Amino acid sequence: MDSSKQLGEERILHLIVKFSIPAIVGMLVNAIYNVVDRIFIGNFVGPEAFAGTIVAYPYMMIVIAFGMLIGIGATSLVSIRLGQNKRDEAERILGNGFSLLVITAILLSVVTFIFLEPILRAFGASDITLPYASEYLRIILFGFGFQLIGFGMNNFIRAEGRPSIAMKTMLIGAILNIILDAVFMIWFDMGIKGAALATVIAQFISMVWVLRYFFCELSLLKLKRENIPLRFDVVGGILSLGSAQFSIQLANSVITLLFNRSFGQYGGDLAISAFGVVNSLSVMILMPMFGINQGAQPIIGYNYGAKKYDRVKKALKLAILGATALSVLGFVLAQTVPEFLASFFSDSEEVTSSAAHGIRTFFLVFPIVGFQIISSNYFQATGKPKKAFFLSMSRQVIMLVPAILLLPKFFGVDGIWYAMPVADAISSVLTGVLLFRDIRALN
Template sequence: MKNTDHAKQLGEEKTYKLLFKFSMPAIVGMLVNALYNVVDRIFIGNGVGSLGIAGITVSFPFMIILMAFGMLVGIGSTSLISIKLGEGKRAEAEAVLGNGMVLLIGISLCLSALGLLFLDPVMHLLGASASVLPYAKEYMSIILWGAVFQAVGFGMNNFIRAEGNPRIAMLTMLIGAVLNTILDPLFIFVFGWGIRGAALATILSQAVSAAWVLQYFLGGRSLLKIRRKNLQLKVATVGKILAIGSAPFAMQLAASVVTTILNNSLSIYGGDLAISAMGIVNSIAMLILMPIFGINQGAQPIIGYNYGAQKFDRVKHTVILAMAVATCIVCMGFILVMLIPQQLIAFFNREDQELIRLGAHALQVFLILLPIIGFQIVGANYFQAVGKPKHAMFLSLSRQVIVLIPAVLVLPRFFQFDGILMAGPVSDLVSSILTGIFVYKELNSLDKKQRQRYELQMQAE
C-alpha cells in the first residue's frame, strides 16, 4: 500500500510540493558534505596561513580519488541492493552489502598504503611547490591513515539510503560535520597542532561516522545485516557493483584530473598564493552549488516517474521549476560574490591582505557567469533522470572537462593568471549554450508527446 501511495504521490501531487519534499533532505546532506572541506580551509587559513590553504588545495585531487573509489563501490552496491530488495531477494541484497563493505575497506587500505609510500612524488605531481610540500605532506599523511573511515562512513552510508532511510543517512553526515567543526578549532588553536590538527579532526569525525554506520547495520535497526558468510568476495557480485558504479567513478576521476591541471597552471602563472586563492574560490563555489545538486536529487525521481507514466506536462513543469529554483539560488550567490568578495575571502584568512585582494579578484572573474550555472546543471541532470545517460554525461563533462581543460591550458599563455580565471566563465558559457540547445529540443519533444497522448485519450473517449 505504501508503494502505491508513493507512486500516486509522484504522479498526482503538485510538483512544487514534491520538489520541496524530495530536495530538502538532499540539500542539507550536500551542504553538510561540503562543510568538511570548507571548515578545514577556514580554520587552517586563520590558524596556519595561506600556505596551509595551499597545502590542502594541492591535496584535494588525491582526496577526490579516495571519494571516487567510495562512489564506485558505494553507489554501485546501493543500486544493486535496491534492485534486489525490489525483487524481494533480501538474502542476495545482504550478499551485496557484505561484498561492498569488504571492497570499500580493501580498496581504501590499498590506496592508503600506495599514497603513503609515494607521498612526495604524488604531492609534486599535484602541484605542490617546495614551500607548500611540508604542509601538504603533513595533512595528507594523516588523512591517508584514516582513509578507511571515510570509505566506510561515506560508502556504506549509501546502503542506508538503499533501505529507504534517507534521514538516518543524513544524520550520519551531520554527526561527522558537526564534530569536525568542533574539533577543528580545538586542535588548531587550543592545542596548537596546526594543519596536523585539522587532519586529525577530519579523520576522527569520519571514524565516528563510520562507527555510527556499522552500529546501524550490526544493531537491530537495519533491514539488512552484515553476515560473516557474505564477507567472501564473489566475482559476479563484484563485477556488477563495479559496472554500475563506473559512471560516477569516471566523473570523480575527471574532476581530480581537472583539479591537478588547474593547480599546476596556478603554480606556474600565480605561485602558491594563487593556489591558496583558488582553493578558497572553489570552497565558496562549492557551498553555492551544493543546493543545486540537492535539487537535482530531489527532481530526479519526480521527472523519471512522470516520464515513465507519460505525464509529459508534469515532466516539463518539474524541469522548469527546478531550473527556476536553481537559478534563484545561484543569483543570490552571485550577488554576494559581486557585493562582498573581500569579506567572503576574509572568512578564510583575516590577516593576509594580499590573499584577500587576489582572492576577491579571482572570485569575481571565475564566477562572473554564476547565474547561468544552475540552469546548466539541472539541464544536464534531466537527461540522466529520463534514461539518457550519454546526453547527461556529455553535458556534465562539457562544463567540467571538455571545455575547461583546453581553456586552462590555452588561455594562460595569452592572459597569464587571468587566463586561468577566464577558463571558468568560458566553460560555463559554452556548456550552457550546448545544454540550452539540448533542453530546447527536448522540451519541444515533450510538448509534442503530450499533445499526441491527449489526442489518443480523446479518441478513446
C-alpha cells in the first residue's frame, strides 16, 4: 500500500503508532544530549557547575533554532519539488541548505567566541557560575558546526521518506554521548570539560553519519559540488518556510532565559539549579508528546483534505488520549516521587529539596498539557496556521511571559514556579474553545 492510501485507509491506531514512534525517539534523542550532560555534571562536578550549564542552555537552544530555520525550511521545499518530480531542483535546495548550515555555524561560533562572557552574563550567569558556563560553552562552540549540519541535514533524510534511518543517525550520537560522558567524567575525571568534549565528539560522529548517507546508494538526493553555491531565490524560500519553527524555538530560548534571570534574581544560583532539574524533567516528558504530535499531523492533514472527517476526529482523539496518558503519568510522578526524580540530577540535598518543591508546583496542571499540545497542532494539520501559531504562543509566550514577570513580585520564588501552570491552564481553556468550534463545524 502506498503512503497516500495508507493514510486514508489503514487503521488509525496503527498509523499513529507507526508514524509517532520514530518521531518520539528523535525528539527524546535530541533532548538526551543536554539532559545526560546535566545528570553527569550534577552528580560528578557539583551544583555550581550544574547551574553553569543551565545558564548556557538557552544560548544552545538558539543554535538549534537556526538549525530548524534552515533544516525544516529546506526540507519543506524539497518535499514540494519531489512531489512535482523536480529532482534536480530538490538537490539544488539540498546543496544550498548545506551551505547555509555551514555559514551559520561559522558565524555563530565567531560571535560566541568574541562575546562569550557578555552573552553568559545576559543569560543570568553569576560570578560563581560564570567560570563553569564559560568553560562548558567555550568547548561546545567548536561543535556548533557538527550540531547544525547533523541536525539540519537529518531533516532531508526524513523528507525522502526514511524516518527510521533519520532516527538511527540521531541514536548513534546520543548513545555515544552517554558513553563518552561516563568515560571522560568518571574514568578520566575531566569535570565539565569532559561533558562538553563528549557532546562535541558525539555530534561530530552523528554529522559524519548523516553526510555519509547523501553519498551512498540509499539516498534519493545527492550532495553535489555544483549545488553548493547559494542562490537568492532558493535561500529566500528556505528562510520563509522555516521561519515559523524558528520563531517558536527562539521563543522557547527567550522563555528559558527569563526563567533563569528571574530565579537568579529571587533565589540565586540554587534556584537556577533547581529550575534546571525541573526543566530537564519537563523536556523529557514533553518530547514524546511532541513526537505523537508529529506522527498525527500527516494523518489528520491527509484525511482532512480528503474530507474523511470521521478519520480526522478519530486520529485527533487517539493522539489526545496518548498525549494525555503521558501528561497524567508525568503529573503522578511529579506529585508522588519528586525527590527521587530530582536526585538523578544532583547529589546536593539543597538542590534536590528545592527542585522537589519546584517539580510539584511546575506540574500542577500537567494532565491537561497533552490536550493543549495536540489540539493546537490540529489547526496546523488542517491548514489553519494562524490559529495554530496563536495557540502555541499562548502557552509559551503570551500567557507565560507576563506570569514570569509579575507573579514573583507578589509571591517571590514560588511565583516563578506558578507561572507555568497558570499559562498552561489559560492556554488550555483557549484551545478547548477554538477546538470545540472547529469540530462542531466538521460535524
